Amino acid sequence: MINSILRLAIERRILFLSALVLIIASGLWSYQQLPIDAVPDITNVQVQINTAAPGYSPQEAEQRITYPVETALAGLPKLAYTRSLSRYGLSQVTVVFEEGTDIYFARNLINTKLSGIQSALPEGIEPEMGPISTGLGEIFMYTVQALPDAEKITGTHYDATALREIQDWIIKPQLAQVKGVVEVNSIGGYNKQYHITPDIQSMLHFRIAMEDIVLALKNNNRNQGAGYIEKNGQQLLVRSPGQLTTITEIENVIVTSQDSVPVKISDIASVAIGKELRTGAATQDGVETVLGTTMMLIGENSREVAKNVALKLEQIQTSLPRGVVATPVYDRTSLVDKAMKTVSKNLLEGALLVILILFMLLGNLRAAIITAAVIPITMLMTVTGMVKTGVSANLMSLGALDFGLIVDGTVIIVENSVRRLAYAQRSGILDLRERLNTVYEAASEVIRPSLFGVAIITVVYIPIFSLTGVEGKMFHPMAATVVMALIAAMILSLTIVPAAVAVFLKGNIKEKESFAIQGAKSIYKPMLMLAMKARWLVLVCAGGFVICATWIAITLGSEFVPQLDEGDIALHAIRIPGTSLSQSVEMQELLEKRIKSFPEVDKLFARIGTAEVATDPMPPNVADNFVILKPRNEWPEPEKTKQQLINELEESLTQVPGNNYEFTQPIQMRFNELISGVRADLGIKVFGDDLTQLVLTGNEIMSVLKETDGASDVRVEQVTGLPTLSVIPKRTELSRYGLNVTDLQEWVASAIGGESAGILYEGDRRFELVVRLPESTRSDPDQLSELPVLLKNGDYVPLSEIANLEVSPAPAQISRENGKRRIVVTANVRGRDLGGFVEEVKGNIAANVNIPAGYWLDFGGTFEQLESATKRLSIVVPVTLIIILSLLVMAFGSLKDALIIFSGVPLALTGGVFALAIRGMPMSISAGIGFIALSGVAVLNGLVMLAFIRNLWHEKKDLAGAIIEGAVIRLRPVLMTALVASLGFVPMALNTGTGAEVQRPLATVVIGGIISSTLLTLFVLPVLYHWLHGRSRSVKV
Secondary structure, X not given: OHHHHHHHHHHXXXXXXXXHXXXXXXXXXXXXXXXXXXXOOOOOOEEEEEEEOOOOOHHHHHHHHHHHHHHHHOOOOOEEEEEEEEEOOEEEEEEEEOOOOOHHHHHHHHHHHHHHOHHHOOOOOOOEEOOOOOOOOEEEEEEEEEOOOOEOOOOOEOOHHHHHHHHHHHHHHHHOOOOOEEEEEEEOOOOEEEEEEEOHHHHHHHOOOHHHHHHHHHHOOOOEEEEEEEEOOEXXXXXXXXXXXXXXXXXXXXXXXXXXXXXXXXXHEEEEEEEOOOOEEEEEOXXXXXXXXXXXXXXXXXXXXXXXXXXXXXXXXXXXXOOEEEEEEEXXXXXXXXXXXHHHHHHHHHHHHHHHHHHXXXXXXXXXXXXXXXXXXXXXXXXXXXXXXXXXXXXXXOOOOOHHHHHHHHHHHHHHHHHHHHHHHHHOOOOHHHHHHHHHHHHHHHHHHHHHHHHHHHHOOHHHHOOOHHHHHHHHHHHHHHHHHHHHHHHHHHOHHHHHHHHHOOOOOOOOOOHHHHHHHHHHHHHHHHHHHXXXXXXXXXXXXXXXXXXXXXXXXXXXXXXXXXXXXXXXXXXXXXXXXXXXXXXXXXXXXXXXXXXXEEEEEEEEEOOOOOOOOOOOOEEEEEEEEOOHHHOOOOOOOHHHHHHHHHHHHOOOOOOXXXXXXXHHHHHHHHHXXXXXXXXXXXXXXXXXXXXHHHHHHHHXXXXXXXXEEEEEOOOOOEEEXXXXXXXXXXXXXXXXXXXXXXHHHHHHHOEEEEXXXXXXXXXXXXXXXXXXXXXXXXXXXXXXXXXXXXXXXXXXXXXXXXXXXEOOEEEEEOOEEEEEEEEEEOOOOHHHHHHHHHHHHHHHOOOOOOOEEEEEOHHHHHHHHHHHHHHHHHXXXXXXXXXXXXXXXXXXXXXXXXXXXXXXXXXXXXXXXXXXOOEEHHHHHHHHHHHHHHHXXXXXXXXXXXXXXXXXXXXHHHHHHHHHHOHHHHXXXXXXXXXXXXXXXXXXXXXXXXXXXXXXXXXXXXXHHHHHHHHHHHHHHHHHHOOOOOOXX
């Protein structure tokens, strides 16, 4: 069949070459549709369920909301696990499904379950699902600020409330219309409210309770329709407007009347625009601001969406009040562009190096052009495949593409065709039929081993498809892209390349060996003869190298993936539990001024606490700082590394009191948290029932971690120490005054927390009416204890008479996983490999920490993915090697020959291990992909050489002569395939651009491995073949 396709391609060469127009057109069109991102989206299939529970303590939120929701979701189809977080006023349950589950199917299942448990939840509590987004969803952030001279129509300056109103009612609705935007999340400023603040003395004088004011406002704030009437043929709608629209109208609402004299709101309370009891704030460069975060719909093209959002924000600027500006502070497009610049640079430089080698070594310009043309055509076919299979262009998907590997098959065919045509023309120029036959014979001579070799390289990528979860999402695009490129190259080498050789290699063909090849052959032949004489020395040296490399590989250490340098810094600032939001803002402003003093910092903004949509809930004492750095050429010392800058920042910030810090990166921070609920490289989860015991065990583990070399940012999850003012009822006294516990609790809730009394509309804007005690009263515990509580008979009693006011610590948050309470000890790892660090930590914990009965540990964070990937690959890789061996047996019909070629795999891996050791890199999954690719390259070279030697032996019946002659003849293609494959990775190995650190281990392994693999193919393989077949008298067919 292969020969038939070859014959057809050469006979119908013009038709086959015409197909290139279709391939190129399809590729160019697909390129326009290709989604582009910095990294693959590795977020698991998850749905967040957020429930606002105003006034609920963490324990109450857990008992009344989190537990019923978790219980209801247990047993859902394709459910992997659940984890939850209960904080003051918030319950969040994260439901993680098995990979491959449709997100909309999952949300429908959850929606059905939530509808069924509504009656089991407290009144007024409504769980809501989070936006349909992922860990890469936060693609664009902007701040809303007023210039110093900006004034409102009233002549006053814009405050935080006015800026938040502009964000919520002007900017947000317009950005929400951008295609691909699923949510615009706001944090900072204050939601505008109309506050009715009662005067205690006036209320006592008129014997009016808080609920009387709320009821009066609700009864005097509505419009009512009454159908219509007809008069003189005209239809008149009947309306009864009574909705409140201004502060004056609110003040004129009548609460009650005494002695026929109406008592208005203005008689007992003041009415003004006030501030909500907010849960989050935002700052920029040391000044409080309003921050908007644009979240992308799952599956959209982040680069396109971010660009469209930026464009829309520019247009929105014209609709903002004079002096108010919306400024972009974080744009994913810049990271994507920098990452794509790195990839493009690698691919372009790699392609140029490959083409240069082809021109130098092929010795024929037309042959070199044919081979080089395969690179862009293969790339266009790959892009078409990526679009059809939904693979985005990113650092990972394009990170393993090597144009050297892609043209390997073509090099073998073209080189043999040039050699055969030059040999055939010694007696004169060939006519058309002779030339076509020569091209056919040359191609068919090497097409089988060439196709087998490419097929084997393709097969070795199969283990990557076996990876699941996070590691699968990260590396599947890489494997898919390489396989598509190799298949495209295989198709071209079987069809277009022979057709192009038949058309363009005509006339007088001369095989001009370059000086480099001539010199290499003159050195290689005597060295090979010497190696065959001293075969035991060669084999012992090869074995020694393998043993040495095995020992080095064990000591290299391991990590999941080298961390992508995003170019910016995310700084997690943590204060003591119970720090108020206003105090956090003050501390944040001091912190930002210190950070902004560094000349490398361009801008800085932060989120404190929880945003409007609680996708990333944090308590008020925690802030996420985003430090955007200037371009490296604008730094005072451009040679300074980012790690040096982080060290300097850390040293400087330790002088700012009241803060602990964790340094990470924006995307990395969200990925770590969304994937495993842990914002760090390693999270040690302690499971159990009692929070106190969990904290004790967690602190012991933290002590062990701190003493382990390489540990940084070590901390225990803050679950205790939240100061709580408890109003504890005196039940006997309550009963004596005709009250019960509910009466007291409702009074405390409305007086201190405030009670909603309806909505006031301003056009399409809507603002809440809130009845609440004056700030000076409600924030002073001493005054609160003396507050008069109105009794049912009109008298009153001080609050201290019927309740005790106590300040005591309480749980700050309660975390659960799969229905069990847990606490997490987190640490980042610096200056050493993650795998070795975790192994040492496990040993130290086992030796020094006593885990009580009923409590257990689990290790999470990025280590979890490393462990999972390692386990799966340890099973699948051996299976793949067996498949490769089977293919070799099929190719040669001889187990002995197959084993000879297969022996190249460990020797190829040897070079990769040495290369990693020389560059000081640990073993990682990226490096593992390089080793997988290497095993294919090693087999390809051996396959081609051995097939040629075998044919010569069959013809000449002289084994030693066939080995030497065959090896010398195949020196050029072996060197060419080795050079193009390794040089294609050189730019990737040396690049320092954004994202280069992810690709560097892979390129390092391949280059080192190809060097050792080439030495194997040129020396060890011929020696092995001669030794094992030395006693044979004939070729086994």
